[in-house]
Amino acid sequence: MKPVRRDFLLELPKPELHCHLDGSLRIETILDLAQKGKIELPATDAESLHKAVVVQGRVKTLEEYLDKFQITLSVLQTPEALERVAFELAQDAAAENVRHLEVRYSPILHLEQGMTPMESLDAVIRGLRTAEHEFNISTGVIICGIRNFSIESSIELAELAIAYKYRGVVGYDLAGAEENFPAKDHLEAFYLIRNNNVNVTLHAGEAYGPQSIHQAIHYCGANRIGHGTRLREDGDLMNYVNDHRICLEICLTSNFQTGSIENIKSHPLKFYHDYGLRISLNTDNRLISGVSLVDEYMLAHKTFNFNMLDFKDFIISGFKSAFLEHRERTKLIKEVAHTIDDYLGVGSHKY
Numbered sequence: 001m002k003p004v005r006r007d008f009l010l011e012l013p014k015p016e017l018h019c020h021l022d023g024s025l026r027i028e029t030i031l032d033l034a035q036k037g038k039i040e041l042p043a044t045d046a047e048s049l050h051k052a053v054v055v056q057g058r059v060k061t062l063e064e065y066l067d068k069f070q071i072t073l074s075v076l077q078t079p080e081a082l083e084r085v086a087f088e089l090a091q092d093a094a095a096e097n098v099r100h101l102e103v104r105y106s107p108i109l110h111l112e113q114g115m116t117p118m119e120s121l122d123a124v125i126r127g128l129r130t131a132e133h134e135f136n137i138s139t140g141v142i143i144c145g146i147r148n149f150s151i152e153s154s155i156e157l158a159e160l161a162i163a164y165k166y167r168g169v170v171g172y173d174l175a176g177a178e179e180n181f182p183a184k185d186h187l188e189a190f191y192l193i194r195n196n197n198v199n200v201t202l203h204a205g206e207a208y209g210p211q212s213i214h215q216a217i218h219y220c221g222a223n224r225i226g227h228g229t230r231l232r233e234d235g236d237l238m239n240y241v242n243d244h245r246i247c248l249e250i251c252l253t254s255n256f257q258t259g260s261i262e263n264i265k266s267h268p269l270k271f272y273h274d275y276g277l278r279i280s281l282n283t284d285n286r287l288i289s290g291v292s293l294v295d296e297y298m299l300a301h302k303t304f305n306f307n308m309l310d311f312k313d314f315i316i317s318g319f320k321s322a323f324l325e326h327r328e329r330t331k332l333i334k335e336v337a338h339t340i341d342d343y344l345g346v347g348s349h350k351y
């Protein structure tokens with residue numbers, strides 16, 4: 001079997017389920033958008049801007065990490081800007097052979113210059129659709145409600161997700177500050193979401209304990225969990241997550257940067273994988289965390305010594321939990337599984 005090498009990982013078709021639009025821009029695009037829109041940035045050259053916006057080492061709190069988004073959001077207040085960054089994100093993902101990309105963002109953070117939530121969403125979907133035509137990638141938008149914003153705003157965003165279901169939107173999420181802002185405060189939004197059969201993934205167990213994951217699953221109906229880093233603290237809940245094949249969207253670098261783990265080695269990824277949990281690897285924020293998806297795979301390999309078969313598991317797991325129609329997903333999984341088996345020379349299996 002092939003050894004783990006960056007170029008091999010690059011060639012494997014991969015899913016990415018957890019990637020924030022406003023954390024995954026190109027530095028040059030920020031500079032260009034700022035210049036065109038006459039927007040002031042903390043730095044005007046690529047190198048200094050990179051220092052200001054990409055986390056160096058780690059931050060002290062999740063909130064400090066989230067503050068970086070003020071810079072990216074300042075240039076994302078027009079439909080043109082959103083369409084462009086959505087297209088470029090899908091292009092960057094396609095360049096490392098991401099075959100299915102779910103892009104999450106919160107329309108409510110893009111209204112400063114008078115854009116409506118619908119206009120912002122239309123722009124993001126346009127950018128992604130153009131990329132789908134140009135590259136071998138499928139995409140979907142996950143709308144993020146924000147934990148530390150009002151209940152009304154999460155309801156409004158839930159209504160938007162429902163209106164755009166099957167029209168570009170594939171799911172609903174809660175992002176933002178986890179500590180002190182429990183998901184169950186937003187129950188009304190999830191009542192709407194669940195009544196309308198919209199897929200749910202929730203940031204949980206990143207900056208707060210397993211109770212947050214419990215709420216995400218049992219109060220909000222989460223089909224997947226964003227991070228789930230602290231799930232290991234509750235063995236019973238971990239068994240539930242395992243038995244119900246609830247996928248954990250793992251983001252190693254981001255977890256280290258936000259202080260969710262002490263160091264990469266102490267991340268429970270290996271334990272989760274050995275235990276049989278359904279895992280996918282993700283970037284969280286390509287720019288702000290300073291990573292690509294293949295970087296994250298390489299980091300997982302270097303830290304935990306995963307081999308190519310482990311990566312095949314992560315990849316197939318991610319595709320299995322993608323927010324796609326079942327028939328479409330089955331087709332994609334079969335195609336991807338055969339490609340990977342051929343590539344790795346491991347013979348074909350049933351999926």
Ligand SMILES: [Zn+2]
Nearest residue numbers: 020203226284
């Ligand atoms: Zn995230």
